[in-house]
Amino acid sequence: MAVTGLLLIAFLLMHMFGNFKMFLGEEAFNHYAGWLKGETPDGGILYPILPAGAFIWVFRSVLVLAVILHIYSAVTLWMRAKAATPSAYKARKALAQTYSARTMRWGGVILAGVLIFHLAQFTVHSALTAGSFGATYAHSPYKMFVGEFQQWWMVVIYAVWMLAVAMHLRHGFWSAFATLGANTSPKAFRVLNACAWAIAILLYIGFIFAPVAVLVGWIH
Amino acid sequence: MNITLRVWRQANAQSEGRMVTYQVRDVSEDMSFLEMLDLLNEDLTIKGEEPVAFDHDCREGICGTCGVVINGTAHGRGNSPVATTTCQLHMRSFSDGAVIDVEPWRAGSFPVIKDLVVNRSAFDRIIQAGGYVSVNTGSAPDAHANAVNKRKADRAFDAATCIGCGACVAACPNHSGMLFTAAKITHLAMLPQGQPERGLRIKKMVSAHDEEGFGGCTNIGECAAVCPKEIPLDVIGQLNRDLISSLFSRDGK
Amino acid sequence: MATTSKTLPGADYFTLGNDIADTKAPAGPIEKKWSQRKFSAKLVNPANRRKLTVIIVGTGLAGGAAAASLGEAGYNVLNFCYQDTPRRAHSIAAQGGINAAKNYRNDNDSVYRLFYDTVKGGDYRARETNVYRLAEISANIIDQCVAQGVPFAREYGGLLDTRSFGGVQVQRTFYARGQTGQQLLIGAYQALERQIAAGTVKEYTRHEMLEVIVADGRARGIVARDMVTGAIETYLADAVVLATGGYGNVFFLSTNAMGSNVTAAWRAHRKGAYMANPCYTQIHPTCIPVHGETQSKLTLMSESLRNDGRIWVPKKVEDCEKDPRDIPEEDRDYYLERIYPSFGNLVPRDIASRQAKNMCDEGRGVGPAVKELDHDGNERMVRRGVYLDFAEAIGRLGKDAVASRYGNLFDMYAQITGEDPYSTPMRIYPAVHYVMGGLWVDYDLMSSIPGLYVGGEANFSDHGANRLGASALMQGLGDGYFVLPNTINDYLADQAKFEKIDESHPAVVEAVASVKERIEKLLSIQGTRTVDSIHKELGHIMWEYCGMERTEEGLKIAIKKIDALTEEFWTNVKVTGVNEDFNQALERAGRVADFLELGRLMCVDALHRRESCGGHFRAESQTEDGEALRHDDEFLYAAAWEYTGAGAKPVLHKEHLVYEAIELKQRSYK
Structure with missing residues (x-):
């Protein structure tokens, strides 16, 4: 749970950083996208250690594996908790549980659902709402990005989704480090929680920045 | 009233x-x-x-x-x-x-x-799995044979104040017994007397905890919030740390 | 031959039996006796030990330690407790510390000094040989506990901290914050759980022992009730150890746990085990007072509070209802400082307790008035509390210094009473805390029933008429870890020669039948009074007549009242539910029935001992200054009572106390 979660957080940071290339213009962004897939003339990332275009599949495999293991661990924990709960309290009041902690499980399910849409949209290109890949966006992920996020309701969907992601991370980040044995003093508790907040806020702002920029016309 | x-x-x-x-x-x-x-x-x-x-x-x-x-x-x-x-x-x-x-x-x-009375003997079985120092009566060295770092002695004490009431399990949304288990782990892990069995103890106690059907810990913190002895959540951090390091030791293999 | 003695007071209530001639302590100099006994005791071959079964009732410091140690030795141990886990035994509530003659402070401490202090503190009514042994093994107890991981308080250098406790002049008390008992018990509990895992000890929780099985003159097992299902079960063994704690709850209100009871010990007494010095009760002066009739238990506050707090009551009765802060200095009576100018607020426990009672009897008590019975049996409302005031200490030392010394106690007080002791004086009152009396045992801790051993507070041997602070934990663990495992083998070595018995043995059949019959009787009465209401009434009688101050007249009244109450109990008690269920009312009823019989014997014992010693204060025997006055010429013995049947007079056997290593003195605190 912890290891895969942290791996996914690391991916999100990279993803967010990549998105910032939107501000450098179409050429830079498209080059970056192509480079990841090994489509650029220089053979792309990690060429020639790996054949051109191989890296992206290794990368995707690791991510898919991480997601599967993450869900598997979550389901296992969920099942154990269910088995350990014979009947619910008639009255129950939480004293320490945060909203993020309480929504980890159903929140995770919702996140996964939107993730499928997101992949269908930007990776498989089967769920593009503002146009079709072949005609308008051919070989320009930049245009695709702009096209999709010029629709205000798409930005709203993403803003809500990213809020859910940020909340999931807020508890997830702290919890992952606690599980890995980093929380061994009250001070460590404070530091980990502060970091969790910082990373959740950073990711939220970082991810929502480019779509908002598209919407308000900074990027076009 | x-x-x-x-x-x-x-x-x-x-x-x-x-x-x-x-x-x-x-x-x-x-x-x-x-x-x-x-x-x-x-x-x-x-x-x-x-x-x-x-x-x-x-x-x-x-x-x-x-x-x-x-x-x-x-x-x-x-x-x-x-x-x-x-x-x-x-x-x-x-x-x-x-x-x-x-x-x-x-x-x-x-x-x-019956009514409000529950059976908490699962806690005893977790202790039976390894929540002790294996020292027979009469075989102890002089009490001053080992000096104990004061900070560690205090931390051991804070963990040892657990009274085994089970509030942590009752409050936990996962019904995990991790705070109880971790309190004993931390108590003995901080003392020199607890070192020889440290790696084996944690493996045995955590697996006993899981076998008893307690839920897993997801670091929510309800346990520590209701603990009458204010056992801090960081004992679970100590347990996790010890558990990970025990995976690299040959104890219990 | 039992003859009625007209020379002893209260002789109408008992008969005099033979003296106890021999306590089985070996001859020779006192410091050699224990080694000698260990050497002379017969041994059991390690290969034979697992064939021998030992039942241990109780899982406190004595019982838990004995069960773990005998399990380690390889015996087949069956261990019983009424609680849901062995870790709940009431030893857990001890706060102060544990004494040991380690002399880590280089302050002249020694085995002999600990022995001397304990005998003197016990007002010369303890058995010298047992006390010396206790002092001798005290150092091993600390070693054992540290090795188990008991987190004693430590200094910055990493070595153990000690403090002076209970008025002794050496720093020999080891402690673990204010919860030494808990930490020591958890140590014993862990050792016990280790043996349970190893299979040498079988644990029976939520089992209450209701009868001891005595076959052919030997203790061969017990009858216990499974408190969850109500099943009456028989357990057979080669020896039985009772480590079932004290019976302070005979007073209803005490600092004991709600479940602490005398049943195991009393059942053994009825089967022939002598009960020794039952009237010796320790009353602790600094407890939180009773708030009303629904009070169920009293909470002890550490005696260390008397180091800085000043005890007072208003001079005028009409001031008692006022806010204490509004009572001017000249209207306050700092009575301990007035009566005992040199010791002041630090007089011994029994004196501080008795004077608090005197002040409240005069009508100058403070706090809520509570209903009680006076000497003539009339109801009256009395304020039972005196002030323990820290205003002067806070002024002198500052609030922070006071908080650092007593912060946790102040917090505890605030939580229970809802009052802030930093701004308004605390209220305190004495409460029953510990009983020095218990089943009579010899040097081996064997009772007068062969094969029945008794350890910890349940026996009588080590504290005489008064127990010193931090000695109860020492005795419990000493008995459990070191004494019993080295004496019981002497008995068990011969056990192979005895015939094995099974459940068809007449003694077993009789024991089971009597238990069932008693339960049926309790359930069949279906009267109008609850068990608790009778228990409370017994408590009132005991507290009034057999509490801090006892008189011949009062004790006779008490006996009469207890007889009437016993009659009331057996004809008018209401016990709900059935036996075949988890039934707490039934559990309590059985215990209260035994408390009634014990209470009567306590009064008889107190009546016959017309001297004051330690926790037993007879108004007829005091010095001109109101101090306890012993009569060594008449009463230098332990009174061991033999049960002779319901309603029959108990028989007194005297064990004359011989002091070879210590000279007798009268204590004085003026």
Whole structure:
């Protein structure tokens, strides 16, 4: 749970950083996208250690594996908790549980659902709402990005989704480090929680920045 | 003051339980919560009804026997200004006319015996798995043979104050027994006497914990919030750290 | 031959039996006796030990330690407790510390000094040989506990901290914050759980022992009730150890746990085990007072509070209802400082307790008035509390210094009473805390029933008429870890020669039948009074007549009242439910029935001992200054009572106390 979660957080940071290339213009962004897939003339990332275009599949495999293991661990924990709960309290009041902690499980399910849409949209290109890949966006992920996020309701969907992601991370980040044995003093508790907040806020702002920029016309 | 109680009544482990409402009159605010239950039971006995069964013994907050969920929090922590056991919660924490829900610890590993009484022997079995130092009577070296770092000795003590009441399990949304297990792990891990068995102990205790059917820890913190002895959540961090390092040791393989 | 003695007071209530001639302590100099006994005791071959079964009732410091140690030795141990886990035993509530003659402080401490202090503190009514042994093994107890991981308080250098406790002049008390008992018990519990895992000990929780099985003159097992199912079960063994704690709850209100009871010990007494010095009760002066009739238990506050707190009551009765802060200095009576100018607030426990009672009897008590019975049996409302005032200490030392010394106690007080002791004086009152009396045992801790051993507070041997602070934990663990495992083998070595018995043995059949019959009787009465109401009434009688101050007249009244109450109990008690269920009312009823019989014997014992010693204060025997006055010429013995049947007079056997290593002195605190 912890290891895969942290791996996914690391991916999100990279993803967010990549998105910032939107501000450098179409050429830079498209080059970056192509480079990841090994489509650029220089053979792309990690060429020639790996054949051109191989890296992206290794990368995707690791991510898919991480997601599967993450869900598997979550389901296992969920099942154990269910088995350990014979009947619910008639009255129950939480004293320490945060909203993020309480929504980890159903929140995770919702996140996964939107993730499928997101992949269908930007990776498989089967769920593009503002146009079709072949005609308008051919070989320009930049245009695709702009096209999709010029629709205000798409930005709203993403803003809500990213809020859910940020909340999931807020508890997830702290919890992952606690599980890995980093929380061994009250001070460590404070530091980990502060970091969790910082990373959740950073990711939220970082991810929502480019779509908002598209919407308000900074990027076009 | 007068109180309305809604109490969980359940004849035995096999039967269905339900909340039953009782009125308790002339409650003094100086009474402890359990004395208020005594008052209810005296009344029920005189009426020829069966009194409410609840576990209790020392009534000074140290034996760990008592424990019920009051208004949705273990030991009524949500009603108390300070960390408390049920026996040390006083009626002055409630107002006249209050409606109070009283339920047993609910967890699969703590089956109900009757009414508010549950079976917590799973905790004993976790200790049996390795919550001790293997030293036979008579084989001890002089008490001053080992000096103990003061900071570690204090941390060991903080963890050793656990009274095994089970509030942590009752409050945990996963019904995990991790705070209890981790308190013992941390107590012995901080002392030189606990070192030889440290790697083996954690493997055995954690697997005993899982075999007893407790849920997994997801670092929510409800356990520490209700703990009457204020065992900090970071003992679980210590457990996790020791567990990870034990995976690289040959103990128990 | 039992003859009625007209020379002893209260002789109408008992008969005099033979003296106890031999306590089985070996001859020779006192410091050699224990080694000598260990050497002379017969041994059991390690290969034979698992064939021998030992029942241990109780899982506190004595019982838990004995069960773990005998399990380690390889015996087949069956261990019983009424609680849901062995870790709940009431030893857990001890706060102060544990004494040991380690002399880590280089302050002249020694085994002999600990021995001397304990005998003197016991007002010369303890058995010298046992006390010396206790002092001798005290150092091993600390070693054992540290090795188990008991987190004693440590200094910055990493070595153990000690403090002076209970008025002794050396720093020999080891402690673990204010919860030494808990930490020591958890140590014993862990050792016990280790043996349970190893299979040498079988644990029976939520089992209450209701009868001891005595077959052919030997203890061969017990009858216990499974408190969850109500099943009456028989357990057979080669020896039985009772480590079932004290019976302070005979007073209803005490600092004992609600479940602490005398049943195991009393059942053994009824089967022939002598009960020794039952009237010796320790009353602790600094407890939180009773708040009303629904009070179920009293909470002890550490005696260390008397180091800085000043005890007072209003001079005028009409001031007792006032806010204490509004009572001017000249209207306050700092009575301990007035009566005992040199010791002041630090007089010994029994004196501080008795004077608090005197002040309240005069009508100058403070706090809520509570209902009680006076000497003539009339109800009256009395304020039972005196002030323990820290205003002067806070003024002198500052609030922070006071908080650092007593912060946790102040917090505890505030939580229970809802009052802030930093701004308003605390209220305190004495409460029953510990009983020095218990089942009579010899040097081996064997009772007068062969094969029945008794350890910890349940026996009588080590504290005489008064127990010193931090000695109860020492005795419990000493008995459990070191004494019993080295004496019981002497008995068990011969056990192979005895015939094995099974459940068809007449003694077993009789024991089971009597238990069932008694339960049926309790359930069949269906009267109008609750068990608790009778228990409370017994408590009132005991507290009034057999509490801090006892008189011949009062004790006779008490006996009469207890007889009437016993009659009331057996004809008018109401026990709900059935036996075949988890039935707490039934559990309590059985215990109160035994408390009634014990209470009567305590009064008889107190009546016959017309001297004051330690925790036993007879108004007829005091010095001009109101101090306890012993009569060594008449009463230098332990009174061991033999049960002779319901309603029959108990028989007194005297064990004359011989002091070879210590000279007798009268204590004085003026």
